[in-house]
Amino acid sequence: MDIQPKHAPGDHNHKVQVKNQRILVVEDEQDIANLIKLHLHSDTCQVETAFDGLEGLKKAVAETWDLIILDLQLPRLDGLEICRQIRANYNYVPILMLTSRDTELDRVLGLELGADDYLTKPFSILELSARVKALLRRVSMMGELSQESSDILVRNDLILDRTRRTVTVAGKMVELTAKEFDLLWFFASHPGRAFTRLELLQEVWGYGHEGYEHTVNSHINRLRAKIEPDPANPTFVHTLWGVGYRFDTPN
Numbered sequence: 299m300d301i302q303p304k305h306a307p308g309d310h311n312h313k314v315q316v317k318n319q320r321i322l323v324v325e326d327e328q329d330i331a332n333l334i335k336l337h338l339h340s341d342t343c344q345v346e347t348a349f350d351g352l353e354g355l356k357k358a359v360a361e362t363w364d365l366i367i368l369d370l371q372l373p374r375l376d377g378l379e380i381c382r383q384i385r386a387n388y389n390y391v392p393i394l395m396l397t398s399r400d401t402e403l404d405r406v407l408g409l410e411l412g413a414d415d416y417l418t419k420p421f422s423i424l425e426l427s428a429r430v431k432a433l434l435r436r437v438s439m440m441g442e443l444s445q446e447s448s449d450i451l452v453r454n455d456l457i458l459d460r461t462r463r464t465v466t467v468a469g470k471m472v473e474l475t476a477k478e479f480d481l482l483w484f485f486a487s488h489p490g491r492a493f494t495r496l497e498l499l500q501e502v503w504g505y506g507h508e509g510y511e512h513t514v515n516s517h518i519n520r521l522r523a524k525i526e527p528d529p530a531n532p533t534f535v536h537t538l539w540g541v542g543y544r545f546d547t548p549n
Contacts, residue, residue: 318342319342319343319344319364319365319434320343320344320345320346320361320362320363320364320365321338321343321344321345321346321363321364321365321366321367321430322345322346322347322348322354322357322358322361322363322365322366322367323335323338323345323346323347323348323367324347324348324351324353324354324357324358324366324367324368324369324372324377324380325347325348325349325367325369325372325396326349326350326369326371326372326373327369328347328349331347331349332347333423334367334423334426335347337423337426337427338426338427338430350372350373350374350375351372351373351374351375351376351377351379351380352374352375353374354368354372354375354380355375355380355383355384358380358384358391359383359384363391364391364392364434364437365391365392365393365394365430365433365434365437366384366391366392366393366394367393367394367396367426367430368380368381368393368394368395368396368413369395369396369397370395370396370397370398370404370408371397371398377395377396377397377408378404378407378408378411381393381395381408381411381412381413382411382412384412385411385412385475385476385477386475390463390476392414392415392433392434392436392437393412393413393414394413394414394415394416394417394429394430394433395408395413395415395416395417396416396417396419396421397416397417397418397419398418398419405418406512406513409503409513410477410513410516410517411475412475412476412477414433414503414504415429415432415433415503415504415505417429432504433504436504449461451483451486451487453486453489453534453545453547454547454548455467455468455469456486456525456534458479458482458483458486460483463476463479465479465482465525467525472524472525473524474521474524475520477502477503477517478517478520478521478524480502481498481502481514481517481518481521482521482525484498484501484502485534485535485543485545486545488545489545489546489547490544490545490546490547491544491545492538492541492542492543492544493542493543493544494541494542495511495514495515495542495543496511497542498514498542498543499511499513499514514543518535518543521535522534522535533546533548534546534547534548
């Protein structure tokens with residue numbers, strides 16, 4: 299597979315240079331896992347590996363990670379189930395999926411379960427490095443914004459707490475997935491502003507590939523089912539036909 303380095307031996311400028319970052323690579327092909335570890339590991343970036351799904355899930359939830367690189371096809375427990383369990387039960391950590399599958403459905407399922415990005419095998423190590431840098435940089439910026447701004451948003455009877463990642467509607471706690479919370483927080487942070495589906499993909503998912511607008515649609519449908527008194531006639535998240543969506547605060 300084409301994941302050979304494009305730089306000459308001894309040239310490490312392409313390595314991730316992010317201070318005190320911990321990355322977990324869950325990949326059953328040990329040569330690939332070790333090659334990823336070799337090229338991402340540095341004095342400021344610690345990389346550990348797991349070679350099957352159960353081992354990967356155990357490590358993922360037992361320790362704190364800044365990024366998890368997760369293959370979909372794993373023995374004992376597949377990557378989709380690992381992603382589902384991480385997103386359902388544990389604190390947010392960015393997930394970069396690796397897949398050799400050709401069907402779009404597997405990639406979409408992974409993204410809808412809460413993965414932040416994906417790479418399809420074969421891939422170059424430079425592309426992987428770029429994706430890793432982008433995810434770590436985005437998480438770092440989110441942390442800085444969190445320290446500089448309020449972690450609680452109140453929109454009528456809708457209350458969001460970013461520190462605890464909780465949502466209440468009319469005093470009732472609502473359970474959201476990690477990506478549903480990110481989408482709602484983004485909407486609630488920009489009331490009255492219209493966004494296209496591609497803009498939402500870029501801002502919330504971190505990529506803007508055309509053809510994945512249905513990912514936004516499905517997340518919004520599930521979000522409405524959880525926060526709207528009448529999902530068929532939403533009061534918070536409105537569809538703007540031919541444009542996209544807008545978050546409004548009810549009068």
